[in-house]
Amino acid sequence: MRKIMQSKKESLVLPLSKPKVGPRGKKGLWRVFRPILDEEKCIKCQRCFMYCPEQAIETEGKNSVPTINYDWCTGCGVCANECPVDAIEMVKEAREKGEEE
8 A cells, every 4th residue: 555655646635533422422521621722832733633532622734723622622631741842731620619629
C-alpha cells in the first residue's frame, strides 16, 4: 500500500468522526478540571485535537487554533500533557454558588 501511495504521490485522507449524543451522553457536567487554551502560545500543531480521547477538541484545519467543546470534555488532561508548548492549562472547575469547598 505504501509503495502504491508513494508512486501516485497522493496522501491518504481518513475521515474523522465528530462527537454526537450517544448512550454515554455529554460529559461536561461532572468534570473536575477544565482545559484552558492560551491562543497566543498555541503553535497550531493540532496534537491536542489528535490525542483527545473524547474528540472534544475541534479545528477548522491545519492553520487554525483549536477550540474545546466543554459539553464533551471530561477534563482528563491528555490535551495539556500532549501540548509541546504548554498552551493548555488544566484549572479546577468552578463550583456552583452555595457549595462548600
